[in-house]
Amino acid sequence: MIAHLPALQVIIPLVSAPLCALLPAGRVVWLAAMAASWLALLVAALLLDQVLAHGPISYLMGGWPVPWGIEYRVDALNAYLLLIVAGIGAVVMTFGRVIVERRIRLPESKQSWFYTAYLLCLTGLLGITITGDAFNVFVFLEISSLSSYVLISIGRDRRALTAAYQYLIMGTIGATFILIGIGLLYVMTGTLNMGDLAARIPAVADTRTVRAAFAFLTIGVSLKLALFPLHLWLPNAYAYAPSVVTAFLAATATKVAIYVLLRFFFTIFGAKFSFETMQLDKVLLPLALVGIFSASVVAIFQDNVKRMLAYSSVAQIGYMILGISLVSVTGLTASISHLFNHALMKGALFMALGCVSFRVGAAKLERMAGVGRTMPWTMGAFVIGGLSLIGVPLTAGFVSKWYLIVGALEKGWWPVAVLVLITSLLALIYIWRVVEVAYFKPAPEGQVVREAPLALLVPTWALALANLYFGLDTSLNAGVARLAAQSLLGASQ
C-alpha cells in the first residue's frame, strides 16, 4: 500500500468523483466526498513524511519504465504542495455541505454533481503537482480547469455565468500556450519526462525553438496564475462563484500554477537558463511590484467584499512572484512558504465571508453593518485571517513577509522591501474597512442575524487557528519551504 501512495493520491479523488454522481443528494454523497478528500489529505501527509525521511520518491505508473511510461515524482516541493491542496480540499469540503444544500442555485436532484466537479478539480490539482511528465501536467491542468469553470458557473448571480465563460476563454488560451511550449520542447529533446528534459535542454538551449518554448510556457502559466496584467479573469470568477468554490480555488488553484512555474523555471530549464540567459527576473520583478501595488489599491475601493479579497489575491500572487524574481534561497523560501500561508489566510477569509453571506444574503460591504456583534465568532475568524493577510507578527502571514523582506535586503534592494511594507499598509486599509463596518456601524433596523451554524464555523475556525499556529511554529511552513528552495536552486547549478 505504502509503495503505491503516489498513485493513490490521484486515484482516490478520481474514482470517487463519478461515484458521487451516482449517489443520492444530501448527507450520503457528502460523506462519500468527505471520505475521499480526507483520505487524500492522509495520503499527502504520509507522502510528505516519507519524502522528508527518505528523499524523493519516483513512482512508475503501471510499471512502465521512464521515458516510455509516466513517472510520478515526489520531492520536498511537491509533497509540500500536495499537503496544501489536499488539506484545503478536505477542510473546504467539510465546510461545503450546508452551503451546497442551501446557497447554491442547483435543484436538489443535481447537487451530487457538485461533489463530482469538486473532486475532479481536486484530482486535477493534485495530479499537476505530483506528475513528473510534462504532457501529463497539461492533461491534469485541463481536468482541474474544466471542472473549475463548472464550479464557478453555479454561483447564484447570473454574472457567475459570464465570469465562468471569460475564465474558460482565458484559461483555454493559457493551457493551449502551455501545450505549444511542451510540444516545442518535445521537438528539440524527444522526451516529455521532466528529469530527461532537464538533462537534454542544456545541449539545445541556444536555439530559437527552446527560447520560444520558454516564452509560450511563461505566458501560458502566467495566465493560469493570474499574474498582473493577465489577471483580468480572476476578480469576477472569485466574486461570483459560490463561497465554498471561491475558498477552494483561491487557496489552491493559483498556488498550483505557481508550482508549475517553479517546476519549469528551476527544474526543467534551470535557473541559469531562465534567469541569466533569458533574464526573466527582470520581467517578473516589475510585473510583481506593479501587480501588488495596483491590485491592493483597487481592492480598497471595492464594495463587494468577495471582490475585494479577489483583488487582494492578485496582490498576494505578486508577492510570490516577487520572491521568485529574487532568485535566491531566501526569496524562494518566501514564495514557497507564502503558497502555504496564503492558502491558510485566504481560505479562512473566504470561508468566514461565506458564513456572513450565508446569514445576511450577500457579501456586500453595506450589508455587513453590525455583524461583528451579531456574528462574533465568524467575524473573529475574519479578523484573524485579515491580520495574517496584513502580515502581523505571530500570524502565518508574517513568516513569509519576513523572508521576503530579508530576501530583498540580502540583494540590497531596499526600495523593494519598503514597497512590501507600504503594500502591507494598503492591506490594513481594506481589511479595516470591513472591520469598521462590521463592528462600529449599527445593524440596520429590523435585521435579525444569528451566528452561523456550527457546521460552517468549525472548519472556518480550524483554518483561522492554523494561521496562528503556523505563525508560531514555522518548522512545517517555512522549514520545508526552505528545503524545497534549496533543492530547486541546487538542482540547477
Place this chain on the structure above:
Amino acid sequence: MAILGLYNYWIFIILMMCGFYVVISSGNLVKKLVGLNIFQTSVFILYISMGKIIGGTAPIVIDKAVVYSNPMPHVLILTAIVVGIATTSLGLALVVRIHEAYGTIEEDEIHAQDAEEAL
C-alpha cells in the same frame, strides 16, 4: 526551399493567429468559441507535423527495414482533441445559459445589462 519545406508550420502559425484574433476581436460569444477552436486546432497540426517523417510509415513491425513516423505526438494530440471537445461543449453550454439569463450573446449588450444592474 526552407520556407516551403516548413509548409505545415506556416499553416500552424497562420491558423493560430487567425483563431487568436477572432477570440480577441469578436464580441459574439459563439464566434469567440469558434475562434478558440481554430486556435486549438492549429496546435494539433503542430503536433502532427512534428511526428511525421518523410517516407515514414505507420509504426508496425514488419520484416523489411523501413522508416517509421513517430507515433507519440499523434497519440498525445488525441488527448488534446478530447480536451478541445470538452472545452467547446462546456463553452457552448455556458453560452446557452448566458442566453437564458441575459437574452443575448453579444458581449457589449451583456456588459450594458450588468452596468445597468449595478446602478
